[in-house]
Amino acid sequence: MKMKSKLLVNTFAFIAASTLVVTACKKKEKNSQPAAPVPPSVSAELTDNYAVSLSALYPEGIDYDTKNNRFVISSFNKGAVYTLSSDGKTFNQLINDNNLIAATGVFTDEANDRIIVVSGDAGASEKSAAAAANVGKKGYLAFYNALTGVLMKSIDLKLLVPNGAVFPNDIAVDKDGNVYITDSFSPVLYKIDTNYNASVFINDPQFSVPAGSFGLNGIVYDSNGFLLVAHTQGNKLFKVNIASKQITEVSATSANLKTPDGLEWINGKLAVVENGLSDGKVHILKSTDNWASVVQSEEFVVGKNEFPTTAVTTPNGKLYVLHSWLGKLLSGDKTQATYDIKRLNVQ
Numbered sequence: 001m002k003m004k005s006k007l008l009v010n011t012f013a014f015i016a017a018s019t020l021v022v023t024a025c026k027k028k029e030k031n032s033q034p035a036a037p038v039p040p041s042v043s044a045e046l047t048d049n050y051a052v053s054l055s056a057l058y059p060e061g062i063d064y065d066t067k068n069n070r071f072v073i074s075s076f077n078k079g080a081v082y083t084l085s086s087d088g089k090t091f092n093q094l095i096n097d098n099n100l101i102a103a104t105g106v107f108t109d110e111a112n113d114r115i116i117v118v119s120g121d122a123g124a125s126e127k128s129a130a131a132a133a134n135v136g137k138k139g140y141l142a143f144y145n146a147l148t149g150v151l152m153k154s155i156d157l158k159l160l161v162p163n164g165a166v167f168p169n170d171i172a173v174d175k176d177g178n179v180y181i182t183d184s185f186s187p188v189l190y191k192i193d194t195n196y197n198a199s200v201f202i203n204d205p206q207f208s209v210p211a212g213s214f215g216l217n218g219i220v221y222d223s224n225g226f227l228l229v230a231h232t233q234g235n236k237l238f239k240v241n242i243a244s245k246q247i248t249e250v251s252a253t254s255a256n257l258k259t260p261d262g263l264e265w266i267n268g269k270l271a272v273v274e275n276g277l278s279d280g281k282v283h284i285l286k287s288t289d290n291w292a293s294v295v296q297s298e299e300f301v302v303g304k305n306e307f308p309t310t311a312v313t314t315p316n317g318k319l320y321v322l323h324s325w326l327g328k329l330l331s332g333d334k335t336q337a338t339y340d341i342k343r344l345n346v347q
Helices: 009-017 041-045 326-330
Strands: 049-053 059-065 070-075 080-085 091-095 102-109 114-120 139-145 151-156 168-173 179-183 188-192 198-203 216-222 226-231 236-241 247-249 260-266 269-274 281-286 295-301 308-313 319-323 338-344
Touching: 049 080, 059 308, 059 319, 070 102, 080 102, 091 114, 102 179, 114 168, 139 168, 139 179, 179 216, 188 216, 216 269, 226 260, 260 308, 260 319, 269 308, 281 308
Parallel strands: 059 102, 102 168, 168 216, 216 260
Antiparallel strands: 049 338, 059 070, 070 080, 080 091, 102 114, 114 139, 139 151, 168 179, 179 188, 188 198, 216 226, 226 236, 236 247, 260 269, 269 281, 281 295, 308 319, 319 338
16 A cells, blocks of 8 residues: 555555555444444445546445445545545545545544544655655544534644554444544554543554564454454454453464455444455355454455455445555656545355
8 A cells, every 4th residue: 555656665565665655544333233223315326336537536445335325435645535426326435535545444424424544654645755864754644524624623643652663544433422543564553532632542462463564454343342443464363352451362273364454343243354565355254252253254255456454334234345456656657647436245
């Protein structure tokens, strides 16, 4: 997920040297065992495939706004947030905040009419600073009005990690409204409470990665009181108990996970997006022991070039995967103009 033609050569070297220089995020469903979804009246308009046309968009995160019947999409390259109507006919920019450098995780908080977005600087966005020394120096979290895109509140996450590189990546929200955010460069999970108080929720060496690699990535909340987080460089999933802060690695020996990126709940199962740094797949996992271990029930090949980053479940219980084409951006090619959102036929 990082490269831009005007970057200095040493910036590209920093990125290319990363074993997992990819992204994150994407939206997460609110609970792992939610009540049966009630489709809005417009849900019948949802189609199997969507195509978005905007040169050098390179989207990274996606969520579905059930209140306004639309997809919400973040752009890694442009540092902006867009909406796509459920019928696929209307694609508009909603948020363009100068502090969004590489917009990654996006979360539609319908209960509060907000859209939550995180952003960092990995040296690849159009808004990135030219010097490689600035990589990892920005950590931005913001809350926007869902209808107008107007900024409601922003938080500088870098202040919480003054001595390390940061790259906020993905977002989950618990039943009480607390917000949790992964960081791909530092071994931390952030927490923002309902009064916008920000803190480092967990700082643990299990989440560490070599400089330049991507660690923590996708995140989802489970109503039983824990978080599941993906660790891209380690090819792992972790379970984090919110009350005790206990961290356990999820046993996934049968799933053969590689470069896990976005996570998404789908009808009580977990979709794990394997990005284009590996083969570009989506793994559907299930668990019989409260997510201490998982087995794979299905696997979908999306494509290495298509470079899936994350997925979203719509109100009618269908799973859609985002094709980001970030591999082209990594190579310095900013010519990609069409991006797909395609439904997977999950059983």
